[in-house]
Amino acid sequence: MSTVPGTTPEELESVLAAATRAAGPLGTLRPAERAGLLRAAADALDAAADELVPLAIEESSLPEGRLRGEVARSSGQLRLFAEVLEEGSFLEVILDSADAGAKPVPRPDLRRMLVPLGPVLVFAASNFPFAFSVPGGDTASALAAGSPVVIKAHPGHPKLSQRTGEVLVEALRAAGAPEGTFAVIHGMDVGTTALTDPRVKAAAFTGSVKGGRALLDIATTRAEPIPFYGELGSLNPVFVTPAAVAARGDGIADGYVGSFTLGTGQFCTKPGLLFLPEGHGLEERIAAAVRGTAPAGMLNDRIREGHAHERDRLEGLGPVRTLVHGADSDAGVAPTLLATTAKELLADPDALLQECFGPTSIIVEYAGQDEVLAAAEAFGGNLTATIHAEDGDAATLPPLLDVLRERTGRLVYNGWPTGVAVAWAMHHGGPHPATTASVHTSVGATAVRRFLRPVCYQDTPQALLPEALQDGNPLGLPRRIDGVLTPA
Amino acid sequence: MSTVPGTTPEELESVLAAATRAAGPLGTLRPAERAGLLRAAADALDAAADELVPLAIEESSLPEGRLRGEVARSSGQLRLFAEVLEEGSFLEVILDSADAGAKPVPRPDLRRMLVPLGPVLVFAASNFPFAFSVPGGDTASALAAGSPVVIKAHPGHPKLSQRTGEVLVEALRAAGAPEGTFAVIHGMDVGTTALTDPRVKAAAFTGSVKGGRALLDIATTRAEPIPFYGELGSLNPVFVTPAAVAARGDGIADGYVGSFTLGTGQFCTKPGLLFLPEGHGLEERIAAAVRGTAPAGMLNDRIREGHAHERDRLEGLGPVRTLVHGADSDAGVAPTLLATTAKELLADPDALLQECFGPTSIIVEYAGQDEVLAAAEAFGGNLTATIHAEDGDAATLPPLLDVLRERTGRLVYNGWPTGVAVAWAMHHGGPHPATTASVHTSVGATAVRRFLRPVCYQDTPQALLPEALQDGNPLGLPRRIDGVLTPA
Numbered sequence: 001m002s003t004v005p006g007t008t009p010e011e012l013e014s015v016l017a018a019a020t021r022a023a024g025p026l027g028t029l030r031p032a033e034r035a036g037l038l039r040a041a042a043d044a045l046d047a048a049a050d051e052l053v054p055l056a057i058e059e060s061s062l063p064e065g066r067l068r069g070e071v072a073r074s075s076g077q078l079r080l081f082a083e084v085l086e087e088g089s090f091l092e093v094i095l096d097s098a099d100a101g102a103k104p105v106p107r108p109d110l111r112r113m114l115v116p117l118g119p120v121l122v123f124a125a126s127n128f129p130f131a132f133s134v135p136g137g138d139t140a141s142a143l144a145a146g147s148p149v150v151i152k153a154h155p156g157h158p159k160l161s162q163r164t165g166e167v168l169v170e171a172l173r174a175a176g177a178p179e180g181t182f183a184v185i186h187g188m189d190v191g192t193t194a195l196t197d198p199r200v201k202a203a204a205f206t207g208s209v210k211g212g213r214a215l216l217d218i219a220t221t222r223a224e225p226i227p228f229y230g231e232l233g234s235l236n237p238v239f240v241t242p243a244a245v246a247a248r249g250d251g252i253a254d255g256y257v258g259s260f261t262l263g264t265g266q267f268c269t270k271p272g273l274l275f276l277p278e279g280h281g282l283e284e285r286i287a288a289a290v291r292g293t294a295p296a297g298m299l300n301d302r303i304r305e306g307h308a309h310e311r312d313r314l315e316g317l318g319p320v321r322t323l324v325h326g327a328d329s330d331a332g333v334a335p336t337l338l339a340t341t342a343k344e345l346l347a348d349p350d351a352l353l354q355e356c357f358g359p360t361s362i363i364v365e366y367a368g369q370d371e372v373l374a375a376a377e378a379f380g381g382n383l384t385a386t387i388h389a390e391d392g393d394a395a396t397l398p399p400l401l402d403v404l405r406e407r408t409g410r411l412v413y414n415g416w417p418t419g420v421a422v423a424w425a426m427h428h429g430g431p432h433p434a435t436t437a438s439v440h441t442s443v444g445a446t447a448v449r450r451f452l453r454p455v456c457y458q459d460t461p462q463a464l465l466p467e468a469l470q471d472g473n474p475l476g477l478p479r480r481i482d483g484v485l486t487p488a
Numbered sequence: 489m490s491t492v493p494g495t496t497p498e499e500l501e502s503v504l505a506a507a508t509r510a511a512g513p514l515g516t517l518r519p520a521e522r523a524g525l526l527r528a529a530a531d532a533l534d535a536a537a538d539e540l541v542p543l544a545i546e547e548s549s550l551p552e553g554r555l556r557g558e559v560a561r562s563s564g565q566l567r568l569f570a571e572v573l574e575e576g577s578f579l580e581v582i583l584d585s586a587d588a589g590a591k592p593v594p595r596p597d598l599r600r601m602l603v604p605l606g607p608v609l610v611f612a613a614s615n616f617p618f619a620f621s622v623p624g625g626d627t628a629s630a631l632a633a634g635s636p637v638v639i640k641a642h643p644g645h646p647k648l649s650q651r652t653g654e655v656l657v658e659a660l661r662a663a664g665a666p667e668g669t670f671a672v673i674h675g676m677d678v679g680t681t682a683l684t685d686p687r688v689k690a691a692a693f694t695g696s697v698k699g700g701r702a703l704l705d706i707a708t709t710r711a712e713p714i715p716f717y718g719e720l721g722s723l724n725p726v727f728v729t730p731a732a733v734a735a736r737g738d739g740i741a742d743g744y745v746g747s748f749t750l751g752t753g754q755f756c757t758k759p760g761l762l763f764l765p766e767g768h769g770l771e772e773r774i775a776a777a778v779r780g781t782a783p784a785g786m787l788n789d790r791i792r793e794g795h796a797h798e799r800d801r802l803e804g805l806g807p808v809r810t811l812v813h814g815a816d817s818d819a820g821v822a823p824t825l826l827a828t829t830a831k832e833l834l835a836d837p838d839a840l841l842q843e844c845f846g847p848t849s850i851i852v853e854y855a856g857q858d859e860v861l862a863a864a865e866a867f868g869g870n871l872t873a874t875i876h877a878e879d880g881d882a883a884t885l886p887p888l889l890d891v892l893r894e895r896t897g898r899l900v901y902n903g904w905p906t907g908v909a910v911a912w913a914m915h916h917g918g919p920h921p922a923t924t925a926s927v928h929t930s931v932g933a934t935a936v937r938r939f940l941r942p943v944c945y946q947d948t949p950q951a952l953l954p955e956a957l958q959d960g961n962p963l964g965l966p967r968r969i970d971g972v973l974t975p976a
Contacts, residue, residue, distance in 0.1 A: 024890060072592040089973055092934070094913035104560040108903060110913035112934075115893065117926070220708040224868075224920045227927060380712075394951045401952060402512060405603065405943055413948040415596060424971050425582040425598035427944035432712045438605070438941040439715060445971075446580070446600075446942065453926040454934065455893055456915035460901040463882045464889060478973050483912050483933075485577055485966050487973050 004158035006187035012194060018180025019119040019148040020199045025178040027116040027146035030467070030475065031091070034146060035082035037177050041143075042078035044171030045071060045135050045164070052164055056129045059157035061297030061332075066263060070130040077137055077422045081144035084424075084445045088477035088488060090114070090144070090452070091468050095481045098459070108459045111469040114452035116146035117227075118201035121194050123215065125206035126156040126299050127266045133157065134164040134184060137422070137443050138204040138229075145451035147202070148181050152191035156300045162186070196222055202451055204442065205230040206268070209355070209433045216436045229450050230436035231428070233355040234383035235272040236417045239372060239400065242277040243390035244414075252388055253282045256361070257289035259416035261335045264296045265359030266303065269384050269417040272355060275342065275364045275372060283323065286363065287337055290324045295332035298358060304333060307358030311336050314360065317351055319344030326359060335359035342366040342375045349378040369396060376403040381431030381438065384410045384417035407431055409438070492646035494675030500682060506668025507607040507636040508687045513666040515604040515634035518955070518963065519579070522634060523570035525665050529631075530566035532659030533559060533623050533652070540652055544617045547645035549785030549820075554751065558618040565625055565910045569632035572912075572933045576965035576976060578602070578632075578940070579956050583969045586947070596947045599957040602940035604634035605715070606689035609682050611703065613694035614644040614787050615754045621645065622652040622672060625910070625931050626692040626717075633939035635690070636669050640679035644788045650674070684710055690939055692930065693718040694756070697843070697921045704924045717938050718924035719917070721843040722871035723760040724905045727860060727888065730765040731878035732902075740876055741770045744849070745777040747904035749823045752784045753847030754791065757872050757905040760843060763830065763852045763860060771811065774851065775825055778812045783820035786846060792821060795846030799824050802848065805839055807832035814847060823847035830854040830863045837866040857884060864891040869919030869926065872898045872905035895919055897926070 007015070026034070045052075049071045056067045084090050091113045098109040120142040125132035132138070134151055142149045153161030165184030172181050185194065195203055195218050203219050203226060205212050212230035219228035240252055260271050276282060298304040308328055315322050319340050326334030342364055345352050352362070366372050376385075385404040389397055404411060409430030420428050426444030429435045435442070440450045457465055467474045476488045495503070514522070533540075537559045544555045572578050579601045586597040608630040613620035620626070622639055630637045641649030653672030660669050673682065683691055683706050691707050691714060693700050700718035707716035728740055748759050764770060786792040796816055803810050807828050814822030830852055833840050840850070854860050864873075873892040877885055892899060897918030908916050914932030917923045923930070928938045945953055955962045964976045 024894075028890075069592040076592070083971065087971065087973075089968075094934070096909075096911045096913040102909070104557040104564070105907055105909065107909045107911055108900075110909060110911055112913040112915050112932075118894070216713060217709065220713075221705065225704060225708075225924060227925070391949075394949065397952055402516075406512075406606075409942070410944040410946060411948065412596075412946045413952070415947050419593055421584075421590070421593065421595045421598065423584045423595055423598055424968060425584040425600040425944060427600050427942040429942065431941070432714075436713060437715070439938070441942055444600075444944075446582070450927070453919075454897070454915040454917065454929055456898040456913060456932075458898060458900040459903050460899065461879070461882065464885055464901070480577075480912060483571065483575065485575075485973075485975050487975065 004162050004186050007185040007190045012185060012190055015150055015183040015185060016119065016194065016197055016199045019150055019183065022148045022178035022180035023116065023118045026148055026181050029146065031085040031088055034144060035085040037172055037175050038078045038082040038140065038143060040171045040175035041135070041168050042075035044167050045075045048167045052160060055160040055163060056157060059160050060129050060299050062129070062263065067129065070128060073422060074130040074135045077131070078135070078140045080422055080445060081140045081448065084448060085144055088475060090448050091477060093468055093477050093479040095469065095479055097482055110456055110458055111460070111465060112454055112456045113466065113468050115455050117451050117453055118147060119199055120147045120149050120451055121200045121203040122149055122151040123191060123203065123205040123207065124151055124154040124161065126154045126303060129157045129160055132206045134161045135168060137447060141447035142451045143181070144448045147451045150183050150185060150194060152194065153184050153186050158186055192218060195219055198224055200226065202227045203229070204450070206442065207232070209233040212436060227450065228436055229440060229442060231268065231442050232433045232435060234268050234430065234434045235353060235355055235379065236269050236382055236384045236386070237273045237275065237379060238271045238386040238388065239275045239376070240388040241390065241393045243393050244388040245277060245280045245282065247390050249280065249282050250285060253285045254289055255416055257286060257293065259418045260361040261293045261359045262418050264298050264333060265335065266299055266357065267418050269420060271361060271386065271417055273362045273364050275366055275375065278365050278367050283339070283363065287323045290335050290337040293335050295326070295329060295334040297332040303357065304328065307333065307356065307360065310354065310356040311358065311360045314338055314356060314362070333359060338362040340364055342371040346374055346378060353379060373399060373403060376400060379407050381434040382408045383428060383430045383434045384408060384412055386412040386415065386417050388414055409434060492650045492674050495673040495678045500673060500678055503638055503671040503673060504607070504682065504685055504687050507638055507671065510636040510666040510668035511604065511606045514636055514669055517634065519573040519576055522632060523573040525660055525663050526566045526570040526628065526631060528659045528663035529623070529656050530563035532655050533563045536655045540648060543648040543651060544645060547648050548617050548787050550617070550751065555617065558616060561910060562618040562623045565619070566628045568910055568933060569628045569936065572936060573632055576963060578936050579965060581956055581965050581967040583957065583967060585970055598944055598946055599948070599953060600942055600944045601954065601956050603943050605939050605941055606635060607687055608635040608637050608939055609688045609691040610637055610639040611679060611691070611693040611695065612639055612642040612649065614642045614791060617645045617648055620694045622649045623656060625935060629935035630939045632936045635939045638671050638673060638682060640682065641672050641674050646674055680706060683707055686712055688714065690715045691717070692938070694930065695720070697721040700924060715938065716924055717928060717930060719756065719930050720921050720923060722756050722918070722922045723841060723843055723867065724757050724870060724872045724874070725761045725763065725867060726759045726874040726876065727763045727864070728876040729878065729881045731881050732876040733765060733768045733770065735878050737768065737770050738773060741773040742777055743904055745774060745781065747906045748849040749781045749847045750906050752786050752821060753823065754787055754845065755906050757908060759849060759874065759905055761850045761852050763854055763863065766853050766855050771827070771851065775811045778823050778825045781823050783814070783817060783822040785820040791845065792816065795821065795844065795848065798842065798844040799846065799848045802826055802844060802850070821847060826850040828852055830859040834862055834866060841867060861887060861891060864888060867895050869922040870896045871916060871918045871922045872896060872900055874900040874903065874905050876902055897922060
């Protein structure tokens with residue numbers, strides 16, 4: 001499918017060697033200097049939008065408005081990490097004074113900070129040609145950490161990936177980044193070869209459960225196992241209380257259809273199941289909204305076929321009713337609306353709780369709070385879970401929130417899970433199978449933590465300490481000193 | 489070898505079920521309430537020292553003074569985590585206000601914090617019957633995180649483990665901890681069964697490279713892979729400059745012997761290699777100090793045999809000279825001192841750079857700074873690396889520090905790596921094979937981070953938010969608000 005030649009073994013060798021050479025110089029730049037690199041990359045990406053967006057349209061079938069928004073999101077993300085670098089808390093500096101009288105043993109002078117892991121391999125996603133691809137969050141956070149990035153382009157948008165890579169490499173070079181700081185490679189075999197290379201010190205991935213699992217196994221069974229940050233699959237259930245249906249059922253119906261058909265359903269946060277109380281009376285309105293949603297192209301043939309296969313499997317299940325069957329045609333893929341009950345779901349959760357990546361979603365009718373709780377408990381890890389409720393529900397919601405929190409990264413209230421804000425507080429992650437590493441996030445300021453490890457200097461003279469750890473705080477960092485958090 | 493019966497499958501089921509039931513109540517206690525549990529455990533441990541230390545002596549062959557120090561270290565560690573809980577930064581609360589005008593899309597109200605992973609399985613170490621065993625750092629940090637702990641006792645000290653477990657269970661119960669917060673299990677098969685159980689959400693381990701690797705593979709290839717925090721092996725090289733030899737060679741010689749024979753060499757931070765400049769003239773003094781060190785018992789027969797095997801292998805290598813051969817006798821194991829050169833080490837690093845757990849260490853003579861750097865580059869991941877130098881060396885040390893930092897968790901200057909202070913800034917970790925997760929630490933205040941994952945609440949009403957995230961900051965936590973770090 002690719003129109004860009006695969007990376008040769010010789011080229012891969014050259015890329016990995018250069019990334020390894022770049023790791024030291026890039027990692028020891030001052031945070032504010034790396035912030036400059038990220039801003040230069042952001043500016044270059046924005047400046048190249050008129051050239052890159054048409055390539056993205058051609059290769060992804062996504063509309064121009066969405067893609068321009070994604071460019072802005074990606075450059076904004078690079079700029080957020082520049083702020084994170086300038087703020088400095090990400091280094092997690094902790095200083096403990098020597099204490100000769102400490103019990104049971106004297107304490108030396110200890111100074112801890114985080115340092116980059118080294119070259120990071122990123123596997124780009126299909127569904128965000130910018131924001132989870134070459135200039136995306138994994139790239140931005142790894143560069144912020146000070147780790148060179150080798151990005152394995154997604155075969156769905158090879159020309160865009162290649163050209164975006166050139167734009168970023170040129171911008172980084174012009175801004176003074178070490179040669180080898182960033183590179184794009186092509187080809188699945190090349191990606192797995194890189195993943196086994198001892199010079200690669202961490203990997204990040206956004207894609208399917210199956211693909212992510214295969215790469216996780218490679219990353220963790222290498223001679224030197226490395227962290228593998230995979231964002232895999234998510235069902236993103238939405239739970240609606242009777243009071244919410246009564247207060248604003250029509251709005252919920254419309255919001256649901258808008259969210260699950262957005263981007264032709266090709267979001268990892270697409271709501272896959274909508275739990276409604278028996279007698280909700282919204283079926284017709286939801287079905288009409290689905291019928292009224294125009295078909296649209298999917299990212300590529302493989303994803304279209306995968307969606308059709310899973311949609312048809314769900315439609316073929318005994319307990320599932322088809323409310324709207326969306327056909328695949330030359331005009332694209334029309335959305336599909338299915339229905340079942342919580343009782344049926346609980347009778348065979350494995351059959352129904354499978355991600356269908358694309359514009360298909362299921363309405364699930366429940367008979368009462370006990371069924372809602374039991375259904376929520378049937379879910380595995382998810383990126384998001386959503387509740388629609390009213391003030392009067394406050395007393396009954398905590399048990400549901402507890403169950404959902406245990407298996408979810410982000411809890412949305414009276415909103416929709418699609419749309420992941422790039423912000424300090426965002427968490428985009430969750431227990432497996434949402435991710436392979438629930439302890440970390442792939443979006444938001446704290447994503448940088450994935451590519452850093454602690455180092456502690458003991459009794460080291462000032463002249464040999466990194467600036468971040470020196471007396472007098474020359475970098476103006478927030479630091480914890482003898483247990484006390486001390487802003488810059 | 490064990491004198492305590494293995495945990496039966498029925499008992500394990502009961503332990504895991506109780507831990508799972510305890511996870512919710514323990515995790516939602518206020519941090520200050522969990523601090524109270526940790527302090528109660530610390531007090532009970534101290535109070536039981538007179539009963540526990542004799543058991544530890546009987547099962548470990550370690551001397552009373554060392555073991556009493558270890559009890560104090562362990563209770564001190566529980567109290568440090570109580571402070572960490574009361575300080576509150578460990579929750580990493582981040583609040584972003586809603587911003588309807590944010591570009592490219594409006595930003596909702598986002599409130600992020602860390603929540604416990606759920607039940608944690610800890611594999612206790614042999615060499616610290618308290619501090620890396622039942623009441624050790626993994627236990628303390630997991631309980632601090634709010635995760636129930638199931639600890640697999642080390643077969644080297646089963647009676648001590650059983651009794652210490654009873655003391656802690658009773659103390660936690662009396663202080664109001666949920667039933668199931670803590671349990672001790674016995675038996676390797678029982679441990680691996682628990683590791684594959686879906687109710688276990690993370691595991692920690694301190695032990696050998698081989699054992700840790702086998703458990704890592706189990707933890708990461710489960711249907712739901714879980715974090716596995718293993719601390720495995722370390723060589724802990726020490727590099728001495730010519731100026732340091734000239735200024736205080738005798739002190740270095742004595743300090744080295746003291747450090748590598750401490751606790752009969754049974755520390756993960758034992759210095760395994762001492763790099764000295766050619767013509768250092770310290771060989772006789774070091775050898776004399778080694779000869780003057782009394783033999784001492786090792787932890788158990790398996791460890792004694794493992795040491796003898798690896799020591800004999802090293803002695804049998806062509807490029808290795810035996811300066812002092814320490815015999816195994818009824819009195820215990822006497823220390824062994826070997827010697828080689830950096831040139832020989834570089835000719836066959838794999839043969840020489842193997843951990844020999846016990847009182848054996850190697851002097852390595854180097855011919856100049858280039859050889860030191862090349863030798864440093866031959867090392868894999870280590871918990872520590874040490875430099876002995878003088879002020880005049882400052883200009884030549886940065887390249888060596890750079891090489892060492894890339895493969896080391898803690899850099900010690902003019903000291904010795906044995907003795908790991910329990911403090912806010914301590915880092916006890918490092919790249920593989922020192923650990924299986926270099927991004928985290930097993931000692932120090934930040935060890936709690938291993939057992940926590942982020943959750944983000946979006947647009948959630950105050951009444952449904954955890955206290956940590958509510959307006960008005962009812963728990964008095966340090967929080968980041970709209971990007972600004974705000975102390976309590």
